[in-house]
Amino acid sequence: MSWPNLWKRAIKLAVAAMLALTVLTFQAGHAKAAAPEARSLSGLPASNPAITSVDVLIDVGHGGVDGGTSYGDLLEKDINLAIAKKTYETLRRKGYVVLMNRMDDYALSGENLWLKIRSRHIKDLAQRSHLCNEVKPKIMISLHVNSARHSSKRGAILIHQAKPQSQQLAKSVQAALNALYGTNDKPVLGRTFYLLKYSKAPTVIVEMGFITNAEDRRMLTEDRSQQLVGEAIAAGVEQYFQQQQK
Numbered sequence: 106m107s108w109p110n111l112w113k114r115a116i117k118l119a120v121a122a123m124l125a126l127t128v129l130t131f132q133a134g135h136a137k138a139a140a141p142e143a144r145s146l147s148g149l150p151a152s153n154p155a156i157t158s159v160d161v162l163i164d165v166g167h168g169g170v171d172g173g174t175s176y177g178d179l180l181e182k183d184i185n186l187a188i189a190k191k192t193y194e195t196l197r198r199k200g201y202v203v204l205m206n207r208m209d210d211y212a213l214s215g216e217n218l219w220l221k222i223r224s225r226h227i228k229d230l231a232q233r234s235h236l237c238n239e240v241k242p243k244i245m246i247s248l249h250v251n252s253a254r255h256s257s258k259r260g261a262i263l264i265h266q267a268k269p270q271s272q273q274l275a276k277s278v279q280a281a282l283n284a285l286y287g288t289n290d291k292p293v294l295g296r297t298f299y300l301l302k303y304s305k306a307p308t309v310i311v312e313m314g315f316i317t318n319a320e321d322r323r324m325l326t327e328d329r330s331q332q333l334v335g336e337a338i339a340a341g342v343e344q345y346f347q348q349q350q351k
Contacts, residue, residue: 159240161196161342164233164247164300164308165189165207171229174252176316181250182210184325188313189248191335199343206236227299234303244274244307244345246338247300250325251312259318260288263309264295270307273348278311278341285337286314286324311338 166185167173173181189205196203207213213232237245251262261282265275275292283289292309295301301308313334314321324330 158202159204159242160201160244160346161203162237162240162242162245162306163189163193163203163205164237164245165205166247166249168207168213169211174250174316176252176322179316179322179326181316184250184313184316184331185248186210188325188331188335188338191332192246192248192338195336195339196342199339201342201346204240204242206233230299231303234300237304237306237308242306244270244342245304245309246274246278246342247308247310248338249310249312251315252317253315254317256317256319259315259321260286260290261314262290262312263292264298264301264312265292265309266301266304266307267294267296268307270349271301271309274307274342274345275309277345277348278309278338281337281341281344282311282313282334285333286321313338 167182168186169182171182173185175181186207186209189207193203193205213229213236233247261279263275263279263282265271272292279290279292295310298310300310314325316322316325324334
């Protein structure tokens with residue numbers, strides 16, 4: 106086997122091991138959760154554990170040294186993770202096979218040992234898109250929190266790829282979040298976003314609300330409101346899959 110093929114195989118094995126550990130970590134921390142397991146490791150093919158037939162990959166924005174945007178002592182990375190977990194559990198209860206690429210507070214750039222570049226930010230984004238392309242989920246949703254110079258700006262904004270499936274996913278999730286927030290925002294095309302450019306699966310970035318707006322900030326930080334945001338995102342995902350079956 107040539108060196109390039111050996112290197113690609115090593116990367117795939119590393120990805121599979123990381124995702125298997127991710128699932129084990131989450132299951133260990135939620136052993137008593139009411140939601141049934143969408144896929145247990147014991148039932149996965151040994152040749153490629155934890156990455157077979159994934160419906161949704163949740164990309165949890167930022168993490169570790171990268172806190173994302175902030176407001177006082179509130180950090181975007183923590184909000185992203187809290188809502189991601191609630192979205193994960195809601196989608197599992199609906200019967201979807203779901204994975205998250207970050208289960209705790211760490212930077213994915215630290216796991217990127219293959220891209221020889223100094224920029225930690227690019228290494229982080231490259232690792233996220235690379236994991237998506239290795240897992241090959243039906244869709245990927247990337248969860249983030251927005252900020253604005255003016256505190257009156259509020260509501261969720263969906264950013265999508267040019268591909269039709271991404272556009273439809275963005276419309277479905279946008280509609281569900283608009284209904285929750287009482288807004289009328291429209292999805293926007295994100296031509297320059299690294300994650301959208303290099304992820305092969307239909308992918309959207311979900312800016313879940315503005316941390317600089319008091320009403321959005323409450324929605325993003327209170328446990329019950331976080332649950333509602335997660336349920337709205339899951340409802341949009343479910344609507345998308347139903348439309349794809351028609």
